[in-house]
Amino acid sequence: MAALLSQPLWVDAAQALIDGCVDLPSDEDRVALMAAVCQGLGDELYPAFIRVLWTIGQYGDHSARAAVARALVHALRTGRLPSGRRSAWGGGELSSSPLAYGRTRTFGPIEYVCVWYAQTEPARALSASQFDTVARALLDLLSSSRDARLLYCEKLLADVDDPIGGAFARPTREAVRAMACAWAEGASPADASARFICTLAQAVRGGSGPLYPQAAVAAR
């Protein structure tokens, strides 16, 4: 299993991923690059891949972000979005146990941070500020390509409308839907992120379902 450096060189890694997306000759190769990075990191360190994308979204110039977004477009079109495994709602924390089969789902970077914020026990969850920071950067990165934004919105809406996917608790589904609709209609990344946070809060206040089903299961 991969282990991170005590001080990972996030900026250098982000520049190296951009370099690869610029240098490689085909979209297939660019998708293969992202898959190889995620495979090298493994599920436990998938957040490090998100951190690299976050760095690109936050500090990349337009052409750098567009190079990576173009690769993500091809990944979306071919169903190979670089994804990480997390517990589905009700599934408890990520486990390598064979008995965990069926309780985990794979999530693309945006869905991953949504679930990390909304469906994770508080001590391990993203704070609202962290969620807002990373969600905005990811949405910024994808917004550098119109195709990437629209395709990702379609994917998010398909995910939340999947009746048997089981990845999201109901409040999370409502919040992802609100964010995706706002983003598809042209909302800024900041507004789309805010829509997620506010809709989630309203859904929980409205009692439309438990936000921490894992915690509820563990407490039984």
Add this chain to the structure above:
Amino acid sequence: MIRISDLAAAAAWARPAASSTRSDSLQDPSSWFDHDPACADVRLSSDLPPGSRGLTVEQHAGRVLAFLCGDRDRDA
């Protein structure tokens, strides 16, 4: 326009407050997404340095991973 303070207030409804002792350690990946003032002047570009040209998929992936995980061949 929604301010971050509004988001924090909304989030308080969404779930219990997270632990107040967020460590910077690798055990807590959420801390990777805290604002890093050291990066304020960073600009990433698509200008390709000579050493990054003409590499294979594996070589590019190895460069990314080396910055995150170190050079596994060297460490072995």
